[in-house]
Structure formats: C-alpha cells, structure tokens
Amino acid sequence: MKPNLTIDFVDFWPTIIKNDNYIYNLLSKVYNIEISSNPQVLFYSVYGKQHLNYNCLRILYCAENRRPDFFGCDYALTFDLIKHPRHFRWPLYAHHIDYENAWATLTKERTLEECYSILQTKKKFCCMVVSNGNAKDRIDFFHELSKYKKVDSGGRYLNNIGVAVENKMQFIKDYKFVFAFENSSYPGYTTEKIIQPFIQNSIPIYWGNPNIDLDFNTASFVNANNQTTKQLVEQIIAIDKDDTLAVEMLKQPAFCRNEIPYCADEKEWSKPTPNKAEQERWDVIEKLINQINSNKNIDIIDFGCGRGWLTSKLSKFGNVTGIEPVENVVNYARKLFPSLEFIVGSIEQLQNKKVNLLVSSEVIEHINDDEKPMFFNAFNEVLLQNGYCIITTPRAEVQQEWLNHRDDNGQPIEKWLSEDFFLQLATNSGFSIVSKKILQERANGPETPMLDLYQIWLIQKNVN
Structure with missing residues (x-):
C-alpha cells in the first residue's frame, strides 16, 4: 500500500493543473496524492506571495533566473549549481522532456x-x-x-x-x-x-x-x-x-x-536494467563471484537492493534475497522482478539468515560513520563459514573533487569511506581482505577529470 500525502500548489504560472503536472505525477508513483488546502507539503513558485500563509513543509520550485531563499523555504528545486543540503538541481528543461515525452x-x-x-x-x-x-x-x-x-x-x-x-x-x-x-x-x-x-x-x-x-x-x-x-x-x-x-x-x-543528466532523468533509476555505471560495477562483481565460486547454487543476500537490478543479476548464481529499508522501493522491485524475493528491512533482517555471499553496492556510504561497525559485524554474522562479502562504495579520497564538478545528489547521508577506513572496519569485524578493484568515472562531462571513484572489495569471513 502506498502511503497518503496531501499537497498543494500555489504561486505557480496560471495554467498549472494541480493534479496533472510533473511534480504531481512523480509523487504519485510512491504516494496516494490528495490536493488539499491544508497540505502536509506545499509546492510554491515565484509568481505570488500566497505561500507565506502556509505553516507546513514548503518546497520552492523556481524555473526563473532567481536564487532560492532558504529562510522562506524548507527545500528548493531550481536550476542552480549551488551545493546546499536543502537544494536539488532540477532545471526547467527536465520538465519539458517529460511534457514532450x-x-x-x-x-x-x-x-x-x-x-x-x-x-x-x-x-x-x-x-x-x-x-x-x-x-x-x-x-x-x-x-x-x-x-x-x-x-x-x-x-x-x-x-x-x-x-x-x-x-x-x-x-x-x-x-x-x-x-x-x-x-x-x-x-x-x-x-x-x-x-x-x-x-x-x-x-x-x-x-x-x-x-x-x-x-x-x-x-x-x-x-x-x-x-x-x-x-x-x-x-x-x-x-x-x-x-x-x-x-x-x-x-x-x-x-x-x-546520457540524460541525473537532474533530468527520473527514469534512469527505475529501469530493470543497470545504467552505465552500474553495469561497470556488475562486470567486476560477476568476475569476483566466478573467481570464488564453482557452485552455481549458493545462497546470496543483496543488501540495500534498491529497485532490484543487482538482485536479478545475482540470481544466476543461486538463491538470492534482496533487502531494502524503503517499502515503496521494495514494492517497485517486486513489480520489476516478480519471481525474486525482496524483504522490507535493514540490518535487523540479517539476524536469522545464513548465506554464502553478501553483496552490498553503493549502500555503506549512506550510513553514519559511528554505525558502520555495526553493519560490518552484521555482515560477518550472516555469512556461513568461509563466506564472502562484496562491497562497492565511492572513495572518500576523491569526494571533494567529485563534488566540485557536480551537485549534491540529494541523499540525506553522504559519508564516503577512505580505503584505510574500509580496511579498518573490515579487519576489526573479522574479515580478511581477498582483493580490491578501483573503477574510474569522469566527474561530469568530457572536459572534467577522470577520477578513481569506486572501490570494490572482496572480503572473506575469518576461520574461527
């Protein structure tokens, strides 16, 4: 069941249709939307002052060449290249792509x-x-x-x-x-x-x-x-x-x-197939699994599975379960891959499972640093004797240079791991390092530098 959400739109252009526009249609994918004069969330623009009368979560959408006022809004969606924790770059051309399909x-x-x-x-x-x-x-x-x-x-x-x-x-x-x-x-x-x-x-x-x-x-x-x-x-x-x-x-x-830029492509993260960066990571993950596994029927967990594309890829190697904390995302994964198992939950869902392999791709960086040891310990506990863990995550060594060329991606927590910190977490949690692979990606466009962005680790549970 999708949760309910009441919203309203004020101070937009006169022709806006409140129950049929890009924002409304996007939100409808994960919420049951109701237009209300007493909304939980107010979307407003720059063509009036009605938004000042609302005492709720206020999100500014601005298609004009103006700067957002963060004293007046809780969050801002604009074209701007500013790096602010309450801002997401969403230029007007993104809406026009959707309007013209x-x-x-x-x-x-x-x-x-x-x-x-x-x-x-x-x-x-x-x-x-x-x-x-x-x-x-x-x-x-x-x-x-x-x-x-x-x-x-x-x-x-x-x-x-x-x-x-x-x-x-x-x-x-x-x-x-x-x-x-x-x-x-x-x-x-x-x-x-x-x-x-x-x-x-x-x-x-x-x-x-x-x-x-x-x-x-x-x-x-x-x-x-x-x-x-x-x-x-x-x-x-x-x-x-x-x-x-x-x-x-x-x-x-x-x-x-x-590639349609991330700020415009709401479909990029809804496809059953991997995007370019995901495919490059999968190519490495697949080689690592082939390296350690001759048995094509092992038990696997995809931790932080998102829409399930990686869960689907992993299913060729055995019985795989995708675990994801966001219920709506899990429901979407089930629609994309109805034959696979997906569970709503997080670290607590690992307590009663034992598997040969745990894979977690682009997840651990969204966990606070003081909670990361608990997750590594839980990864170790879920593995059978001599089990393996494959973790992919961006490198803290290049985070600042990466952000210099891009907007913040809108994630609430971005705690990238240095290689030394990852090594410390893994060894302290009872893992031995088997191998490490670095993948490069260009920061943003052909004239920006190629960075050693992703670290892909294969680690093994120590023998007691």
Missing part, C-alpha cells in the same frame, strides 16, 4: 543516412519565437544573422511572418537552425529553449548558461556563449553551406555521453 527521442543514436534524410526535410533556414523584447543579446544577433538570410520570427516580438504562431514545436520543425537564446545568462540556468529544437531534429543556436557543457554535448549545437557575433555568424553560414557539417552536428548526441 522525449526521453527516447533525445538519446536515440542516428546513422549518417538518417541524418541526411533529416536534413532534407529542413526546407527553411532559421527561426526565432520570442515574446520578450528585453533580451538584448538575442535581438542584436537576430538582426545580424538576418543580413545573411531572412530569419523567420514567429513570436509576438519582431514578428515577420504575419501572425504569431500558436504551436512553437510545430512551427520550428521545418527549420535547419532554431534560436535557443535564454532571456538571461547565469551558471546552470537552462530552460526548455535548447530542448525544443533537439526534439524536432533542428540545430539549436544556444546562448545563456555558461556551463551548458555540464549537461549538453557542445558538438551537437552552435554555442553562442564563447564566440563573438562575427564568429557565430561565420560558423552558421559555414554549416548552412556545407551539408557535411550539418549532418555531423545532427549525428552528435544532445547530452554528454548520450
């Missing part, structure tokens, strides 16, 4: 032939749809590029097609280039403007967020942030005159590494 479209890999076919459908040069005339950089560039060819303006401002378009997405689909200029520039501030041309297989001309390369692949669009107007016009003319250049740009993935 464009998850698959934006990550679809295209062949050269497909890109040439797309280009043939682009019968028009370039367009702009703007109602705000205050963005000087956008307007100046519109006039400059119009000296080369007519730029069709379909918005209420500088309209040159006779009528303001009613459906922007339908309007832009015939154009090779589409203006994607933000109203203003600020680090992290990315709205729907760059997403819309990507969805319609057009080439965005983007200006705004100076850190746009953290989320988007700069080879897939014309980046106006780091060019003079003259350079920008010259690049667009070159692409317009050379189909090879245009096709190369159309073939590029929109996102860095062709």
